[in-house]
Amino acid sequence: MTFRLVQQLAADEAVIELHGWLRADGVAELDKLVAQAGFPLRIDLEHLAGANADGLRALLRHEECGARLIGTSPYIELLLSRTAGSTGDREL
Numbered sequence: 001m002t003f004r005l006v007q008q009l010a011a012d013e014a015v016i017e018l019h020g021w022l023r024a025d026g027v028a029e030l031d032k033l034v035a036q037a038g039f040p041l042r043i044d045l046e047h048l049a050g051a052n053a054d055g056l057r058a059l060l061r062h063e064e065c066g067a068r069l070i071g072t073s074p075y076i077e078l079l080l081s082r083t084a085g086s087t088g089d090r091e092l
Contacts, residue, residue, distance in 0.1 A: 002020050003020040003029075005018060005019070005029060006019065013041060014037035014039075014041050016033050016044065017046070017047060018044065018047065019047040021049050021050050023052045024055070030062075041062075041068070042067070043069050044070050044071045045069055045071045045072045051076070053083065056080060
């Protein structure tokens, strides 16, 4: 499965949708879009099938910087919580 990012504007904030699997090679692309989008920002994970450790750390980093992660499936939420548990606490 390929990875795709979709950027859009919704009301007064930017939205970045993630589709597919977020791996190390997609993190740089995500970081670039986040930097361009600015804040407030929502990162929509509804169509994210999975992520490796690099992708999960990137998502948590963006969340710590103020991005809202929305549309997380129970599976992705579990992965994020486990990753956060190894790097610090994550508010659920």
